[in-house]
Amino acid sequence: MAAEKEQRKDEQSEEKVVPFTNRNRNLLTAVVVGGLMLLEGVGIFVAVKYMGGGPDTLRAGDGIGEGSDADGKMSSAEVRVTDLMAFNSSGGRVFVYQLSVYAEINAEESSKIKDMIESRQNAIDDRFSKVIRSSDPKYLDEPGLETLRRHFKRELGQILGDESHIRAILFPEFKKSRAD
Numbered sequence: 001m002a003a004e005k006e007q008r009k010d011e012q013s014e015e016k017v018v019p020f021t022n023r024n025r026n027l028l029t030a031v032v033v034g035g036l037m038l039l040e041g042v043g044i045f046v047a048v049k050y051m052g053g054g055p056d057t058l059r060a061g062d063g064i065g066e067g068s069d070a071d072g073k074m075s076s077a078e079v080r081v082t083d084l085m086a087f088n089s090s091g092g093r094v095f096v097y098q099l100s101v102y103a104e105i106n107a108e109e110s111s112k113i114k115d116m117i118e119s120r121q122n123a124i125d126d127r128f129s130k131v132i133r134s135s136d137p138k139y140l141d142e143p144g145l146e147t148l149r150r151h152f153k154r155e156l157g158q159i160l161g162d163e164s165h166i167r168a169i170l171f172p173e174f175k176k177s178r179a180d
Helices: 002-016 021-050 105-117 121-134 146-160
Strands: 076-088 095-106 166-178
Touching: 076 105, 076 121, 076 166, 095 105, 105 121, 105 146, 121 146, 146 166
Parallel strands: none
Antiparallel strands: 076 095, 095 166
8 A cells, every 4th residue: 555655646746747838938938038138237237337437527617618728818819800792603693692700819819910910901801702702602501611611711821821820710690692
């Protein structure tokens, strides 16, 4: 009888062991992948939290604009070059361009450059008008007027004798209207 009981227990234990089916394998795979994703997320969080550092602090006076030096003094100045009205008929239609031209220059040289601009005002107006008259309309319609700025900077540099004095050309007013 004892042998029969042991035999029945062996049979019952064999019946209780359930072999893996496809459903069980899919469930096991999902649990393993989900666990790995959770561990990866926790690992990334910990790495960023402890190795990333905090935000940078900004003191008063930091982030001073491009025209200033570290002491807060202006290292550049804006000088009015001219107010100009010029025609362009390169595209088949005649347009009138009214613009104000300013130059950003080194502050140390501002008085010298202002005097040079005043003494050569007619030459500057002539060159700038020539640039507008001969420009392709697509360059005059650029959103940032990069090509026109580059041409004006080169022409003004030739008139002043050295283009390195000029940091940038500014157009605070630029109006285009049809003339016909």
